[in-house]
Structure formats: C-alpha cells, structure tokens
Amino acid sequence: xxxxxxxxxxxxxxxxxxxxxxxxxxxxxxxxxxxxxxxxxxxxxxxxxxxxxxxxxxxxxxxxxxxxxxxxxxxxxxxxxxxxxxxxxxxxxxxxxxxxxxxxxxxxxxxxxxxxxxxxxxxxxxxxxxxxxxxxxxxxxxxxxxxxxxxxxxxxxxxxxxxxxxxxxxxxxxxxxxxxxxxxxxxxxxxxxxxxxxxxxxxxxxxxxxxxxxxxxxxxxxxxxxxxxxxxxxxxxxxxxxxxxxxxxxxxxxxxxxxxxxxxxxxxxxxxxxxxxxxxxxxxxxxxxxxxxxxxxxxxxxxxxxxxxxxxxxxxxxxxxxxxxxxxxxxxxxxxxxxxxxxxxxxxxxxxxxxxxxxxxxxxxxxxxxxxxxxxxxxxxxxxxxxxxxxxxxxxxxxxxxxxxxxxxxxxxxxxxxxxxxxxxxxxxxxxxxxxxxxxxxxxxxxxxxxxxxxxxx
Amino acid sequence: xxxxxxxxxxxxxxxxxxxxxxxxxxxxxxxxxxxxxxxxxxxxxxxxxxxxxxxxxxxxxxxxxxxxxxxxxxxxxxxxxxxxxxxxxxxxxxxxxxxxxxxxxxxxxxxxxxxxxxxxxxxxxxxxxxxxxxxxxxxxxxxxxxxxxxxxxxxx
Numbered sequence: 001x002x003x004x005x006x007x008x009x010x011x012x013x014x015x016x017x018x019x020x021x022x023x024x025x026x027x028x029x030x031x032x033x034x035x036x037x038x039x040x041x042x043x044x045x046x047x048x049x050x051x052x053x054x055x056x057x058x059x060x061x062x063x064x065x066x067x068x069x070x071x072x073x074x075x076x077x078x079x080x081x082x083x084x085x086x087x088x089x090x091x092x093x094x095x096x097x098x099x100x101x102x103x104x105x106x107x108x109x110x111x112x113x114x115x116x117x118x119x120x121x122x123x124x125x126x127x128x129x130x131x132x133x134x135x136x137x138x139x140x141x142x143x144x145x146x147x148x149x150x151x152x153x154x155x156x157x158x159x160x161x162x163x164x165x166x167x168x169x170x171x172x173x174x175x176x177x178x179x180x181x182x183x184x185x186x187x188x189x190x191x192x193x194x195x196x197x198x199x200x201x202x203x204x205x206x207x208x209x210x211x212x213x214x215x216x217x218x219x220x221x222x223x224x225x226x227x228x229x230x231x232x233x234x235x236x237x238x239x240x241x242x243x244x245x246x247x248x249x250x251x252x253x254x255x256x257x258x259x260x261x262x263x264x265x266x267x268x269x270x271x272x273x274x275x276x277x278x279x280x281x282x283x284x285x286x287x288x289x290x291x292x293x294x295x296x297x298x299x300x301x302x303x304x305x306x307x308x309x310x311x312x313x314x315x316x317x318x319x320x321x322x323x324x325x326x327x328x329x330x331x332x333x334x335x336x337x338x339x340x341x342x343x344x345x346x347x348x349x350x351x352x353x354x355x356x357x358x359x360x361x362x363x364x365x366x367x368x369x370x371x372x373x374x375x376x377x378x379x380x381x382x383x384x385x386x387x388x389x390x391x392x393x394x395x396x397x398x399x400x401x402x403x404x405x406x407x408x409x410x411x412x413x414x415x416x417x418x419x420x421x422x423x424x425x426x427x428x429x430x431x432x433x434x435x436x437x438x439x440x441x442x443x444x445x446x447x448x449x450x451x452x453x454x455x456x457x458x
Numbered sequence: 459x460x461x462x463x464x465x466x467x468x469x470x471x472x473x474x475x476x477x478x479x480x481x482x483x484x485x486x487x488x489x490x491x492x493x494x495x496x497x498x499x500x501x502x503x504x505x506x507x508x509x510x511x512x513x514x515x516x517x518x519x520x521x522x523x524x525x526x527x528x529x530x531x532x533x534x535x536x537x538x539x540x541x542x543x544x545x546x547x548x549x550x551x552x553x554x555x556x557x558x559x560x561x562x563x564x565x566x567x568x569x570x571x572x573x574x575x576x577x578x579x580x581x582x583x584x585x586x587x588x589x590x591x592x593x594x595x596x597x598x599x600x601x602x603x604x605x606x607x608x609x610x611x612x613x614x
Contacts, residue, residue, distance in 0.1 A: 073592075077585070391573055399577030406517050 004450065006050070006057065008443045013060030014436035017044055020063035021429045028417045036205040038068040038415040040197055068197035071414045072220070074407060075204060079211040079218065081404040083269040086212040088397035090164075090274030091282070095390045097157055098283060101150045102383045109290075110379050112146040113297070115139045117365040123346055124358035128311065133341035140319060144334040147294045151332035154287050161279040162253045166246050168213050168272045169256060172235070173243045175210045176227065179203055180241035183224050187239070190223045210235075215269035231266035233258035253279065282389060287331070289382045295323035295330035296370030296378070304364060308345030308357025316345025316357070495557060498541040502564035505534045509571035516578040519585065 021042040031037040043066070047059040102108065119139040123132045182203040189196040203225070210216055210227070216235065219226040227236040234242045244263075246254040255264040256272075264280070267273050298320035305316035318337040323330035338344075348356025370378040508530050515523030 081581075391570065395570065395573030396577045398574050399581060402513065402517060402578065403581055 004443055004447055006059070008440065008447075010047075010058065010060035011436050011439040011443060013047060013062065015433060015440070017042075017061040017063045018429045018433035018436060020066070022426065022433070024066045025422050025425050025429065029419065029422050032417040032419060032422075036201050036208070037417070038070050038197065038201050038204075039417050040066050040068050040195075042066050065193075066195040066197065068195075068200055069415050070200075070204075071411070074411050074414060076218065078404065078407045078411060079207060079216060081400050081407060082208055082211040083215050083273075085397060085400035085404055086271040087269045087274035087277070088393050088400055090271045091278055092390065092393040092397050094157070094161060094275070094278035095282060095386065095393055098154065098278075098286060099386050099390050101153050102386055107142070107146055107149075109143075109146045109150055109293075110376065110383070112139070112143040113365075113375050113379060116143045117362055120358055120362045123344070124355040124362055127346035127355040127358050128352050130341055133311070133344050133346075136344055137336060137338070137341050140336045144320070144336055147290065147331040147334045151287065151290055151294075151329075154283055154290070155332070158253070158279050158283050161275050161283075164275050165254050165256070165272065165279065168275060169244050169246050169254075172210065172213050172272070173241070175206055175213070176235045176241040176243070179206050179210070179225070179227065180236045180239050182206065183236065184239040187223045211270060213270045214267060214272045229258070229263065229267060230269065231263065233261070233263050233266070286382065286386060289378075289385075290331040291323075291327050291329065293331070293370050293375065293378050293382070294334045295327045297364075297375050298323050298330070298334060300364050300367070300369035301361065304357065304360050305345045307348075308360070309347040309350040309354075310345050311342035311347075311352065313347070313350040313352075317343060319344065494541045495561070498538065499557070499560060499564060501534055501538045501541065502561070502568055505531060505538070506564060506567040506571055508534060509568065509575050512575060513578065516575070516582050519582055524582075 021044070024040045024042045028039055043064045045062050045064045047062050050057045050059055102110075104110065116136075116139040119132070119136045123129070123136050126132055182199050186196040186199045186203065189199065207216065207218060207227070214235075215230040217228045217230055217232075219228065221238075224238045225236065226234070226238070228234050233244075235244075236242070242259065245257045247257055249255050255262050256267060257263065264276060267276055299322075302318045302320060302322065305319050308316045310316055321333075321335045321337045324333065344358075346358035346361075347354035348360070365376065366374055368374060373381065508527060512524065512527035512531070514520075515527055
C-alpha cells in the first residue's frame with residue numbers, strides 16, 4: 001500500500017511540473033514581441049508507476065521537456081522565399097540603375113543617333129556649307145560621347161556590384177561562423193537533456209539572414225545541422241564553418257571560392273546570386289549589345305565615307321576611329337577620327353556641289369547595318385530588353401514578397417505567442433498548482449494526525 | 459461584338475461608362491475609334507482587376523478560384539481580341555490624349571499584373587508538386603525540392 005510519504009512525493013511532482021509549465025508560459029508572455037521567437041510548450045509525462053503486487057500506484061508527473069513549436073516545412077519555405085526575395089530585390093535595384101542610362105534625355109544614345117543623322121540630312125541640302133559640316137562633326141562627337149559615357153557607367157556599375165560581392169561574402173562568413181557556434185551550444189544543451197529552444201530560435205534567425213544572402217540547403221541531423229549552398233559546397237557542418245573566399249580574376253572582378261573550387265557561377269539565389277546575375281550576365285549582355293551597335297554604326301559610316309569624296313575632291317577617310325576587331329569595348333572607345341569638317345565625304349563624284357554620298361550616309365539610318373536592324377531599331381530593342389528585365393525582376397520580387405508575407409503570417413500562427421492562449425494556460429497551471437498544494441496540505445495534516453496518535457504499547 | 463463575347467464568358471461589362479464618353483468627344487475621333495475604344499478600355503480595366511483578384515487565390519492555393527479567375531481572364535482576352543490590337547488602338551486618329559493615357563496605363567497595369575501572376579503561378583506549381591510528393595511518401599525528404607524553380611520532383 002502507498003505511504004503518506006509517497007503521496008507527498010506525488011503531490012510535489014505536480015507542484016514542480018506546474019511550476020515548470022508556468023515558467024514556460026511566463027517566458028512566452030515575456031517574448032510576445034520578440035522577432036523570431038517560437039512559442040514554448042511544456043511536455044508533461046506520467047512518472048513511472050510503482051508496482052506492489054497486486055496493486056500499481058502512480059508516482060505523479062514529470063516535466064520531460066519544454067519544446068519550441070516549429071513547422072520545419074514552413075521554415076524551409078520561408079528560407080527559400082527569402083533567398084528569392086534577396087535575389088530579385090538586388091537584381092531589380094541593379095537593373096533599375098542600368099535602366100537610368102537608357103532613359104530618354106537630350107544626351108541619350110537614341111537622341112544622339114537621331115541628331116547625327118539629322119545633321120547629315122541637313123548637310124545633304126548644302127554639302128559645301130562648312131557650318132553644316134561642322135554640325136555633322138559635332139553630332140558625331142556627341143554620339144561618341146553618349147556611347148562612351150553609357151559604356152563607362154555600365155563598367156562602373158559592374159565594379160560597384162563587385163564590391164557588393166566581396167561585402168556579401170564577408171557577411172556570409174560571419175553568419176556561418178555564428179551558426180556553427182550556435183550548433184555547438186544547441187548540441188551541448190541537448191546532450192545534457194535540456195531545452196535549447198532559445199538557441200534554436202537564434203539559429204533559425206541566422207539561417208534566415210544567411211538565406212537572404214546566398215542559396216542555402218539545410219540538412220538537419222540528430223542534434224545538429226549542416227548547411228550547404230544548393231550546389232553542395234559546405235558552409236556549416238556541425239560546429240565547423242567553412243569560409244568562402246574571394247579572389248580577383250583576369251578581368252579584375254572577384255570570383256568566389258569554396259574549398260579551393262570556383263563556385264561563382266553556381267550561386268544563383270540570395271543577394272549574392274542577384275548581384276552576380278547583374279554583374280556577370282545582365283550588364284555584360286547590355287554592354288555587348290552596345291558594342292555591336294557602336295561597332296556596326298561606325299563601320300557602316302566609315303564604309304560609306306570611303307566610297308565618297310571630301311570637299312577637296314579627295315577620297316573619304318574614316319569618320320570614326322575603327323572599332324576593335326573583336327568588337328569588345330567598341331562603345332567605350334568610340335571616337336571621331338577627323339577634326340577638319342572639309343574631310344566629310346559628302347560628294348559622290350568629287351565635285352563640290354554633289355550630295356550623293358551624304359544621302360547615302362543618311363540612308364544608313366534606315367538600313368539594317370547592326371545585326372540586321374537599323375541603328376534606331378537596334379537601340380530601341382536594347383531599351384526594351386532592359387525595361388523588360390526590370391519589369392520581370394520586379395514582378396518576381398513582388399511575388400516573393402507576397403508569398404513570404406503569407407508564410408510569415410503562417411509561422412506566426414504556428415510559432416507565435418497568443419496572449420489569450422497563454423492567459424488560459426496560466427489559469428490552468430495555476431489551478432493545478434493550487435490543487436497540488438492543497439494535497440500537500442492535506443497530507444501534512446494527515447501526517448501531523450499520525451504523529452499525534454498515542455503510541456500503542458504493551 | 460466585344461460586349462457579346464464578354465457576355466458569353468459570364469462577365470458583365472458596362473460599355474456605357476459616362477466617364478469614358480466624356481473622355482472621347484464625338485467630333486474629334488473616327489467612327490471606328492468611337493465604337494472600339496470604350497469597350498477596349500473597360501475590358502482592360504476588367505482584366506487588370508481580375509488578375510489582381512487572382513492573387514489571393516494563388517497565394518491560398520485555392521484551385522477552384524484559380525480556375526474561375528483563369529476562365530474569366532480567357533474570356534476577357536478573347537473579347538479584347540475583337541477590339542483590335544494595342545498598336546491599332548494607339549494609332550487611331552483623333553484619339554484624345556486623356557484616353558490614350560488611360561489606355562497606356564491600363565495596358566501597363568495588365569502587363570505588370572500578368573507578370574506577377576506568372577511568378578506566383580510558378581511558385582504555386584512548385585509548392586503543389588512538393589505537397590503531392592509528401593502525400594505520395596510522407597517519409598520523403600522535401601528539402602531539396604525547394605531548391606530551384608526548375609528542379610524536378612522525384613516521386614518514389
């Protein structure tokens with residue numbers, strides 16, 4: 001038969017368990033506004049019973065653990081969308097800066113092309129007029145300057161994005177170090193059988209921050225966590241972090257290395273992915289198109305020039321300095337080759353009054369001289385492509401933001417603290433504590449009564 | 459013509475919007491424009507609103523609402539086709555600046571909403587694929603399925 005002491009121990013286990021539960025509720029209430037905090041719930045289990053044949057007596061309750069409430073599927077989705085949002089917000093911002101170069105203005109390339117052909121058209125009305133010839137040279141100079149400044153702006157933008165790459169890699173390294181340390185703390189606590197909820201919350205927040213920077217795969221194990229990039233390069237394995245390194249390549253931009261391997265092209269998500277996409281794909285594509293336009297236009301103009309005669313009746317020379325053979329850097333290096341307006345080959349037969357070649361120069365405006373397109377149409381397609389890329393990146397960013405908002409709301413409903421629920425739990429635990437205390441008082445009375453009983457001797 | 463098509467798709471489109479008529483004085487525009495443009499503008503506005511309305515369904519993965527929205531949008535696009543192309547509408551002679559501006563705004567709005575819709579659809583598709591895999595085998599690790607937009611689900 002159970003003794004009064006055993007009953008007292010059972011009542012005390014109830015007091016301890018309810019105290020622990022109240023502590024968990026108190027911590028929940030205290031963290032109601034803490035970002036990233038996951039609600040804690042006490043896990044109560046029945047203590048092992050004592051068997052005194054033929055009877056079995058319960059021995060009370062044990063507070064087995066205090067568990068943080070999380071949904072791993074939700075966490076994974078949030079990390080995925082955080083990566084996408086980081087990628088597209090960076091890409092949108094970079095492309096918007098690129099787009100500024102193509103906004104219609106008095107000095108944009110489109111206007112400069114138009115002004116250049118207008119000046120040739122005017123020259124064809126009076127080919128011997130030196131002021132009109134000077135007008136063509138000025139317009140050609142403005143056109144070259146437009147190409148130069150746009151190309152230089154794009155190169156500068158790539159350099160500044162390159163700086164962002166180095167900064168982002170440093171941030172990634174700081175975070176992976178922090179996560180490795182948290183892995184250690186979590187593992188130590190779990191080995192002692194204690195709750196590591198607070199550290200797990202901190203780790204989840206750090207992983208969220210890391211996800212905004214780079215594409216991360218999270219591989220949970222028993223008491224730890226492994227993080228890799230999506231292509232499998234290790235970032236954190238247990239308590240060890242693996243640093244990413246940056247190294248300048250031949251073009252002066254930084255590549256990213258993991259364990260000695262170049263993983264630059266494999267990073268596709270997060271801020272780092274968006275920055276690399278803009279630096280290595282989108283902006284170079286625009287630069288290549290600009291180079292094609294500059295090279296095609298300069299070559300076509302020079303070819304027509306060579307077929308005509310200048311004001312002195314001499315065969316025409318190049319109006320623009322020839323573009324590099326490869327075409328690379330043509331926009332940045334475009335320049336006017338002549339300073340003497342009389343050298344413009346407006347005449348088709350060597351006579352002073354002839355405007356045949358000026359008309360041929362003007363006709364280039366409507367001829368497919370750049371990859372099968374007229375100069376104006378080719379430029380328009382560059383502007384369209386940049387605008388389209390901005391709109392697509394912006395839509396992707398909005399979609400990620402909407403989904404992320406929804407997922408965060410869901411996480412709040414699963415892991416967030418509801419003050420109403422905590423209030424109800426507090427009353428429940430308080431009542432149970434009071435009841436257990438009442439049992440202790442009753443047993444104490446019974447013990448006192450037992451002690452006060454007269455001794456039955458002889 | 460446009461009104462008939464939209465009625466078939468179950469949509470109620472009011473082409474007699476007094477604001478639209480005010481924007482388009484009868485003596486300053488061709489007959490073709492007078493007939494086509496109000497309908498085109500109304501349909502554009504409807505399409506923009508329908509695409510915006512589909513967002514909620516896509517986020518909630520409400521398949522019924524997604525299908526309903528898609529049906530409405532297909533109907534509106536068919537009706538729009540009867541009002542000519544965007545280029546034709548913009549090139550109509552005598553188009554009042556306010557109406558041209560409104561048309562451009564609506565077209566830009568539809569494009570933006572359509573892009574957003576495509577991005578949300580891609581995300582919804584990925585999520586559904588993951589859920590289908592989880593239902594097929596609850597023990598399957600879904601971690602890698604989140605990785606990339608083009609990643610294929612592995613059904614065991």
